[in-house]
Amino acid sequence: MSILIAILALAALMLAAYRGYSVILFAPIAALGAVLLTDPSAVAPAFSGLFMDKMVGFVKLYFPVFLLGALFGKLVELSGFSRAIVEAVIKALGRERAIPVIVIVCALLTYGGVSLFVVVFAVYPFAAEMFRQSGIPKRLMPATIALGAFTFTMDAMPGTPQIQNIIPTTFFNTTAWAAPWLGFLGSVFIFILGVAYLERARRRAQRANEGYGTNLRNEPETPPDIALPHPLIALAPLVxxxxxxxxxxxxxxxWFPGVYTLALPGLPAPIPVDASKLVGIWAVLAALACGSLFTLIFGWRGMRNGPSIAEGSKTAVGGAMLATMNTASEYGFGAIIAALPGFMLIAQGLKAIPNPLVNEAVTINLLAGITGSASGGLSIALAAMSNQFIAAANAAHIPLEVMHRIASMASGGMDTLPHNGAVITLLAVTGLSHREAYANIFVMTLIKIASAFFAIGLYYAFGLI
Structure with a gap:
């Protein structure tokens, strides 16, 4: 019964998200409904002590990243930088190259360490311009961005600095470059299948005379008569x-080694700040500030005669707040589901799969799907089962580098179900609904799930590491 409760909560949230209801509202409803069916007396404590604690913790850490990411994307849009790059790319490569170009741009940014949420905000203006000028349906855009930002450069490419590739290092005593051949070939597998599917969908839409679309939401506001900068200047902020x-x-x-003690005159007591845990966030914020300042300086001439920067900044702030709260609600939902007895029973039952690599891949995929979070599912699985994984790997003479790579790749598989925070953010930024665009995102999810088992097959067939 406890397993059924956890599954019903997950199904209810996915259905609500797919039908267009606010996740901010339905994530706590679904989570607390599961608590109610498990232990009615725990509903209020679970809401305040677990759901809200995790939700507010996420906002505290990541709202500045969402805010500066949205502002950067808006400045790129208003300055005409996005249009300048798009026109240069189309002139050099042709309109039919829009999809692989956007995938590659997203991949480069993600592999460079930029948060995938920031990539969504930053790339959307470019993608919208390119898709519109190329006559590609906008409904294919979220899947294109997801392929570039949410898949192979997030966890498969060796050396990627994304958190999904860093978490396994602490459990397996490995590095971010673990099993480079498996990661690289898995990335090629994902890229080829993903681009092939999207190009096939583009050609089908073209034969049906389906264009970019009409009556769309959250469209970029670049004025048509703006003086465009040189493409290299326009590309510079992303670089x-x-x-x-x-x-x-x-x-x-x-600059900030270890714990920094904040001691200002007006504080009743010094505040210790663990700077070592905030390096990634502070680095992204500083990078986005640099990119925004560069865009403002070199794009000011184009922005003066276009839509108001004040209005544009209000739109960016509103979008950032919505995206943050959507994802934070998902974070709170995942925390409650992970605490339910049904979730723990599922995790324990998965231990029965005999093959160490298949066991790891299936377990992490399922836990990431249930929690709606790649990093959340990965952390829960490794915290609970890493000793078992290591013992089984040693018994089967499987290098821990391979365990690392499979764990990392599996985390980014089923996590992109309809209730995933990154998916909801992506759809909100692009102004599309689950009904309009999720089917193509789900194909990327299936390809990503298959990639972990493809890598397992390569290891057993050729001994590649």
């Missing part, structure tokens, strides 16, 4: 964000 992120990630630990 600057990626490079600055890497540099600040290296510099900040030297």
């Amino acid at each position: 600057l964000v990626g490079v600055s992120n890497l540099l600040f990630t290296h510099w900040i630990p030297h």
Whole structure:
């Protein structure tokens, strides 16, 4: 019965998200409904002590990232930088190359360490311009961005700095470059299948005379008569964000080693701030600030005669708040589901799968899908079962580098179900609904799930690491 309760809560939230209801409202309803059926007396404590605690903790950490990411994307849009790059790419490569170009841009940013949420905000203006000028249906855009930002550069490419590739290092005593051949070939598998599917969908839409679409929401506001900058100037902010992120990630630990004690005259007592845990966030914020300042300086000429920057900033703030609260509600939902007895029974039952790599891949996929979070499902699975995984791997003579890579790749599989925070943010930013665009995102999910088992097959067939 406890397992059924957890599954019903998950199904209810996915259905609500797919039908267009607010996740901010339905995530706590679904989570607390499960608590009510499990232990009625725990509803209020679970809401305040667990759901709200996790939700507010997420907002505290990540709202500045969402805010600066949205502002950066809006400045890129208003300055005409997005249109300048799009026109240059179309002129050089042709309109039919829009999809692989957007995938590659997203992949480069994600591999450079930029948060996938920031990538959504930053790339959307470029993608919207390119899809519109190429006559590609906008409904294919979320899947295109998801392929570039949410899949192979998030957890498969060796060396990626995304958290899904960092978490396994602490459990398996490995590095971010673990099993490079499996990660690289898995990435190629995802890229080829994903782009092939999206190109096939584009050609089908073209034969049906389906264009970009009409009556769309949250469209970029670049004026048609704006003086466009040189494409290299327009591309510079994206490069600057990626490079600055890497540099600040290296510099900040030297500026703030360990715990920083905040002691200002007006404080009743000093506040210890663990700077070591905030390096990634501070680096992204500094990088986005640099990119926004660059865009404001070099794009000011185009922005003066276009839509109001004040109005544009209000739109960016509103979008950032919605995206943050959507994802934070998902975070709270995942925390409650992970605490239910049904979830623990599912996790325990998965231990019965005999093959270590298949066991790990299935377990992490399912837990990431249930919690709606790649990093959440990965952390829960490894915290509970890493010793078992290590013992089974040693018994089967499987290198822990392979266990790392399969764990990382599996985390980004079923996590992108309809209730996933990144998916909801992506759809909100692009102004599309689950009904309009999720089916194509789900195909990317299936490809990503298959990639972990493809990598397992490569290991057993060829011994690749």
